[in-house]
Amino acid sequence: DTGVSQDPRHKITKRGQNVTFRCDPISEHNRLYWYRQTLGQGPEFLTYFQNEAQLEKSRLLSDRFSAERPKGSFSTLEIQRTEQGDSAMYLCASSLQATSGSYEQYFGPGTRLTVT
Amino acid sequence: EDKVVQSPLSLVVHEGDTVTLNCSYEVTNFRSLLWYKQEKKAPTFLFMLTSSGIEKKSGRLSSILDKKELFSILNITATQTGDSAIYLCAFGGSQGNLIFGKGTKLSVKP
Numbered sequence: 001d002t003g004v005s006q007d008p009r010h011k012i013t014k015r016g017q018n019v020t021f022r023c024d025p026i027s028e029h030n031r032l033y034w035y036r037q038t039l040g041q042g043p044e045f046l047t048y049f050q051n052e053a054q055l056e057k058s059r060l061l062s063d064r065f066s067a068e069r070p071k072g073s074f075s076t077l078e079i080q081r082t083e084q085g086d087s088a089m090y091l092c093a094s095s096l097q098a099t100s101g102s103y104e105q106y107f108g109p110g111t112r113l114t115v116t
Numbered sequence: 117e118d119k120v121v122q123s124p125l126s127l128v129v130h131e132g133d134t135v136t137l138n139c140s141y142e143v144t145n146f147r148s149l150l151w152y153k154q155e156k157k158a159p160t161f162l163f164m165l166t167s168s169g170i171e172k173k174s175g176r177l178s179s180i181l182d183k184k185e186l187f188s189i190l191n192i193t194a195t196q197t198g199d200s201a202i203y204l205c206a207f208g209g210s211q212g213n214l215i216f217g218k219g220t221k222l223s224v225k226p
Contacts, residue, residue: 031212042120042204042216043159051120056212091158093214104150107158 001076002026004108012114013082020078021111025094033105034067035091036060039110050097064104072077082115089113118143120207122217130225133195137220139205140187148208149181149188154219155201162190165207195224 005024013019026033030051034085035043046065047057051072064082067076079086089112093105123138141149154157160176160201163172165181165188172179176195181188192199206214 033213035214040218042206042218043214045213045215048212050212058213103148103208103212104161104164106161107152110158 003105004092004094006108006111008111008113009109010114011056012116014116015082015084017063017082018078018080019082019113021090021092021113022074024074025092026106027073028096029094029106030072030097031095031103031105032069033093033095034075034077035093037089037091037110038087046077058059058062072099079113081102084115087113087115118207118209118215119151120205120215120217122205122220124220124225125218126221128223128225129172129195131164131196133224134191134193135195135222137190137192137205138187139189139217141205141207142186143207143209143215145209146183146207150206150208150214151188151190152204152206153201154204159204162203181187192222195222197224197226209224 007022033048034046037043045058049069064080067077089110091110092108095103095105119142121140150164151162163179168183171215179190202219204219206216
């Protein structure tokens, strides 16, 4: 399977704990994106990388959230001191960088986080 | 602030019906408009539209963009129960991210 993969698929944690999610993009894609989706809403952008550089962060990304893509391949998203409001589906997507500025993003299966 | 609005929010039809889903947007620095289908998993890419008036078609699905009136439609003909899903419209911003609408939940009854 050469699509975007995410691990774990489900995570249940207690409030205050730290969690880390992993995303492996499509191998030839140099852009990687993180989104968060809650029930009844479309995905909301969190941050994105071009190769290993983090180019954009949403104001939704509080200082408890950190993302890395150390070698320009896989990426991790860490949430520290989780809160119940962090419960959501965390989606990763990847794309090529298109010179025209138009690009298709392909999504992974997501990690569903439940904070109790 | 950039905004994408989809209508209707939900729709129930019977197999064989034709449906039209609407997406309007108010954005700066328009680059592209994308449609995704989401079942009980991650969004699956359907179409990307960048030019007005050019219809994109894939089987029973088709989509068109009107950049003057700032909207797009997604048509599904001869609907099947497997078309039941949430259809998401997204605007591709200049920063690389996608800005999504809330989606239209389509239910196709046998």
